[in-house]
Amino acid sequence: MIPQHRWQTYPTSIFSIMSAEANSVGAVNLAQGFPDFNGPEEIIQAAAEAMKKGHNQYAPATGIKPLRDAISRRYQKAYGLKYDSDREVTVLTGATEAIWCAVQAFCGPGDEAIGIAPFYDSYPAACHAGGATLKTVALQPPHWKIDADAIERLVTKKTKMILINTPHNPTGRVLTRAEMEAIADVARKHDLIVMSDEVYEEIIFKPATHIPMASLPGMWDRTITISSTSKTFSFTGWKIGYACAPAALTEGLRRVHQFTVFCSATPLQHAMVRAFELGDDYYKQFRADYLTRRDTLLVAIRAAGFEAQTPEGTYFISAGYERLAPDVNDMDFSLDLVRKKKLATIPLSPFYLPGDSVAKDLRQVRFAFCKTPETLEKAGAILAGISPSA
Ligand SMILES: Cc1ncc(COP(=O)(O)O)c(C=O)c1O
Incomplete structure (x- = not known):
């Protein structure tokens, strides 16, 4: 049977x-959640050129160097965050793969992760694959505010990671500095890793501002920041995402990545180098x-x-x-x-x-x-x- x-x-x-x-x-x-329109024409041209130039074989597992450099420059320019493109930046097949690798690397059988519901549905799936349990704090309409005390109440000796998402799908909320600080406090106090899914970082409406978790005091060292060109450049079907994290965390994530897809589509990575050259x-x-x-x-x-x-x-x-x-x-x-x-x-x-x-x-x-x-x-x-x- x-x-x-x-x-x-x-x-x-x-x-x-x-x-x-x-x-x-x-x-x-x-x-x-995908655009029914194309991203910039010049990015499409760049992909076609890359294919014609012969960029059609496996890329380095960590991502092509020019793209890792471009991502590192973007974090520096947008948020003043420094990531070494060789050791701390990884190109993955969408944020979805980045989330998967981050969770597999650090949440194993018997471990626990804490998330916020409503969540992007790959979070529980990634925990399930690793044998870890996802516990959640449930947000409620109409304000969808996060109660950090409720997060802390879920922490046990088995907790390894907090999974957050800001700007937040599906509520459209952008976490305030106070909410981010309160989550960061829990992470620091209990020595937890934070997987911060920031794929909508560029889709933000004034007066809201995006605050990367890694920019808060003491958080760079324990945060895996995940983002994606899917949303920022409107190419969801290309699945070029990335993760930035200190070398010790990046190393874990890369070990998993080498056995999930090994590398992401080479010509599309070249095209995204062009995308990151787009100006303000x-x-x-x-x-x-x-x-x-x-x-x-x-x-x-x-x-x-x-x-x-x-x-x-x-x-x-x-x-x-x-x-x-x-x-x-x-x-x-x-x-x-x-x-x-x-x-x-x-x-x-x-x-x-x-x-x-x-x-x-x-x-x-x-x-x-x-x-x-x-x-x-x-x-x-x-x-x-x-x-x-x-
Ligand atoms: C919160 C969130 N994280 C991750 C993703 C996945 O992004 P990608 O297309 O880069 O895999 C999405 C896509 O809808 C999302 O909404």
């Missing part, structure tokens, strides 16, 4: 489910475009009767539908919305651990606004047909 596999508790991801639903009815897809104007325009998209969708969502905090970062809005369907759970609400109104969103409860009491009564769905004006207009037209009284 074929044995049951070890991933029974991990059914098909909610993203695949909602995208399949969206495709089957030709819905407007605000479910999955690129980032300014990038944020301005996202601000317009955010505000367009926010107006339509609120007019339809959803309640939503204004996102401070990321390209997501988490919205409450309590006024529209108070008795319907979020999975059913999302399925109804896509099947009957042809608008795909993502329910939030799958981003909590199974059985979490906060998730049970959550009446929240996530809208992604990394979309063209045409897509947002179509979504707006659908939303205009929904109203609290409908």
